[in-house]
Amino acid sequence: MTITWGVLGTGWVAGVFTEDLLLAGHRVAAVGSRDPGTAAAFAARYGIGRAYGSYAELAADDRLDIVYVATPHSSHHPLARQCLEAGRAVLVEKPFTTNPADARDLVALARGRGLFLMEAMWTRFNPVIVKLRSLVSEGRIGEIKAVYADFSVAHDFDPAHRLWAPGLGGGALLDLGVYALSFASMLLGRPDSAEAMIAPAPTGVDANTGILLGYGSGAVALLHCGLLAESPQAATVVGTTGWIEVGTPFFRPTRLVLHRHRAAAETYSADIRGHGYVHQAEEVARCLRAGLIESPMMPLDDSLSVLDTAHAVAQRSTTARRSILERTPSTSGTP
Template sequence: MTQSVPRPVRWGILGTGGIAATFASDLKLVEGAVLAAVGSRTAEAATTFAARHGFARAHGSWADLAADDEVDVIYVATPHAFHQAAAAVCIAGGKHVLCEKPMTLDRPSSATLVEQARSRGLFLMEAMWMRCNPVIRRIAALVADGAIGEVTAVHADLGLQGPFPATHRLMDPALGGGALLDLGVYPINLAHLILGMPASVQAWAHLSPEGVDQNTGLLLGYPSGAVAALSCSLVAATGNAATITGTTGRIQLPPAFFMPRTFTLHRGGDTEVFDLDFPGKGFQFEAEEVQRCLAAGEVESPLMPQATTLEIMGLLDAIREQIGVRYQPPRSGQPNSGRTTR
């Protein structure tokens, strides 16, 4: 158990792109959260972000942020291909880490980060914010309590309307591009939350000329007899909804199922709508969970355990093997072009 970190918790953000900005905005909704510092590959980017979002200090390198004695935990918000290097710098600097999803590009590199954090007694969690969402937590509790009987199927899809130019990070194998790591992780995480690890994995994808998956379908089979039919796409805006079906009912999540505020429970002829609205985008809930864990001296969260991260990373590896996607991460530790900034 790591030493507990009492409130207030001093946050650093590594990265200055869109997801970093959204997290910074929602962090202001978290009681006891201090916007302490920002780190980027240039002092200019860090200074601009810090001024815009109200952070006290700005650092022009990852190492300088990791060395900041006034920071307790760092949220890593770089592109996928730089998660491992960025998180490793933070861990080496003695900082707790909330690392954007997916943790890394593959299971072995994620396992390395887990071991590095454990060896130093530091907290590490993959930022799968969907699992911390109060609606998703309520759904998981209802399913566990048998509200829809035995689960027989999970259906979920997530797609964006393309096309994306070849220079976009989503089309770049060196940045972990493709639908799977950006979008597919949400349907996969929902299925894993409800059904656990599958016994059978069947995947198919249409690849872009750059070699990333543009349109991907998954059929997962489970020892219980349940199935999960999942898809992700960079070429079409799908319904972006999800359904969990059981022997006595079903739960429907609305579009943008990965950040829901409501859901509908169908049982027999009865329909019940649950409305759990909240301010912000929903990133505050993962920050609150990090702070709860730090206050309790816990090195991982039961909402997103490290073992779950490793299971899902292994599943993603198996899917990529079937669809023929090979990432080509850059040799250097930090991004070297503006289009990699997230």
């Protein structure tokens, strides 16, 4: 069974995922955009047969097995909902939505109609991350006591750019922090407490964010995301009998190193196919062929948990944000 995809959106991530779909032998049959010319150009670039000048037309195409929603964060909820209402299975680019309420709305709709729905957290399907989960479940480092992850990049400040624009779901937390939050959730589950310090940009979105999560087991997660400086983009998982270093960048690693007390380090490596999205596409195909409406590797409850945590982080940081804003000039410029 060849999986037939529709791609909703024509931006950078839509392009690289389409390339990986074709590399994996999937069929990309349609693309949708708000601009007919943009849709036609994208279709011509990738040899796609049908180009729609509206998202509604793509959602209504019942020849598609699944639609990939690759638009900016703020439109994930309405466009994914439109596709689900039309009876389409949906893969939604991360973050799943910009708030927990919208995420729960999509989950309820998909489950109620028996439709496949998944957040495109491609890191979960990376073979090195799959190996990491296996090592942890086998008890190779004992009980997890700490998770460290950071994802920060240097972006020039532009209030019109989606990363800096509140109306487009901007900020480090939703764009980069979800990787670190999902990584911690994958290993430790839903946290029992969440604290944060946030340095805001002049537009009000978070520009540099530190997160501390606590768990009933006594474990902690220390996470960082930001838009002001390049970080190592590293991750480490610490257990009672050893620790695992995940190769950088941790969201697309090709190796990890297992350290155990009084034992030689062990290195595991894996080749990454294409841009790294092939493994995600293969999991979607496996689920569709098996008639599953959720992926056990990226369950919807995990996506809900991550957004709940992100919301808690934002709420806990209100006082810190207000204090920083009082010291931040209101004029635009590099934060």
